């Protein structure tokens with residue numbers, strides 16, 4: 001069979017968005033290989049479901065993510081309206097519990113402006129005003145981001161898959177990739193289920209929790225390793241739903257590990273949940289269990305490069321935080337206690353059942369540091385996106401458009417015929433202007 005011109009590995013929201021834009025801009029044989037029977041079965045279908053406005057992203061450190069999130073809010077809004085998908089602009093209160101956190105809110109006000117949010121979209125509220133608006137929420141002050149929105153990212157990804165298919169993309173679900181070897185025409189890809197080999201001229205790795213393994217299989221990104229943290233939620237009984245009308249997030253206690261503090265969440269269907277925590281687990285699909293079975297843990301620890309993890313584990317704060325996170329998985333009371341810091345009226349009996357857990361996969365560098373930004377690693381006939389974490393679902397359409405532009409600028413898409421098709425919902429040129437591309441080739 002003819003080789004694929006471009007193969008995208010991973011049918012999450014990122015891989016699906018990349019496939020959509022590739023086919024919208026180019027003609028060629030484009031395939032998405034997804035190991036699960038459907039798209040968005042992992043992080044993209046198991047997250048908090050919030051369109052995050054970029055008020056909390058430092059534009060100097062998280063410039064691309066901040067821009068992508070800022071623009072994608074408008075893209076998803078139009079997309080949801082066009083497809084009739086859930087869109088609930090519930091808004092988020094980011095609450096400060098002490099003076100240090102109050103100062104962080106001032107910083108966030110600056111970020112919101114620098115990241116292009118309209119002054120009418122956010123507001124600083126003092127403790128007294130909060131007591132009037134949300135009497136059950138205890139805080140010194142809060143920043144209200146009025147347009148944070150509850151959505152269903154799995155529904156977005158499925159709809160986008162249909163659009164990509166209409167443009168000619170083939171989604172091969174149930175097709176896991178086990179190996180990547182250089183071949184005369186490009187790459188030979190080993191397939192898990194059939195043990196067949198697929199051939200491709202070019203590969204784009206968008207494999208989420210499997211991204212590091214895929215990059216290592218292709219012989220790149222060898223200086224990085226990863227960790228997996230399961231984020232668990234508790235569903236709140238309907239009787240307690242009015243404890244807060246909007247999302248309530250607290251300023252992260254550990255700026256380096258912003259995903260540690262659980263929130264009060266309003267889901268797109270109106271139900272309330274608290275979560276997620278961040279429990280270390282042994283793999284990207286370890287949705288159950290903690291320490292047992294031991295085998296996968298041992299394998300995970302000794303996976304090369306071991307040195308990165310050894311350095312991280314020498315960090316006593318990291319180890320004690322991880323143990324506490326594991327405790328929050330075992331103890332419902334511990335999860336409750338964390339949220340009671342800002343919502344003291346919440347009771348143990350309000351936490352009625354576990355929600356759908358999702359797994360984050362942060363990358364660890366050779367200094368033992370958890371990397372904050374997405375990492376882009378070019379390889380022979382390939383390009384890999386690693387560490388594509390929150391707010392990755394929010395920013396996916398703009399991030400993917402920028403990626404396609406970047407690959408074109410590198411000459412990696414020269415084997416495809418440039419053929420921009422008219423778009424009904426999204427405007428490539430407007431996204432390009434807002435994201436600041438065509439960008440420099442790297």
Ligand SMILES: Cc1cc2nc3c(=O)[nH]c(=O)nc-3n(C[C@H](O)[C@H](O)[C@H](O)COP(=O)(O)OP(=O)(O)OC[C@H]3O[C@@H](n4cnc5c(N)ncnc54)[C@H](O)[C@@H]3O)c2cc1C
Nearest residue numbers: 010012013014035044047048050177208210231391392394
């Ligand atoms: C608990 C949690 C809460 C979050 N909350 C939010 C939020 O509210 N808002 C927000 O914007 N972001 C949020 N995020 C982040 C967001 O969900 C992710 O950034 C985004 O979904 C990543 O998309 P992805 O396509 O890169 O990864 P994924 O959705 O994980 O997709 C990767 C795909 O690759 C497939 N794959 C992996 N390896 C292989 C292989 N070898 N062969 C074939 N297929 C393979 C997997 O099966 C998977 O389907 C959250 C994440 C988590 C975990």
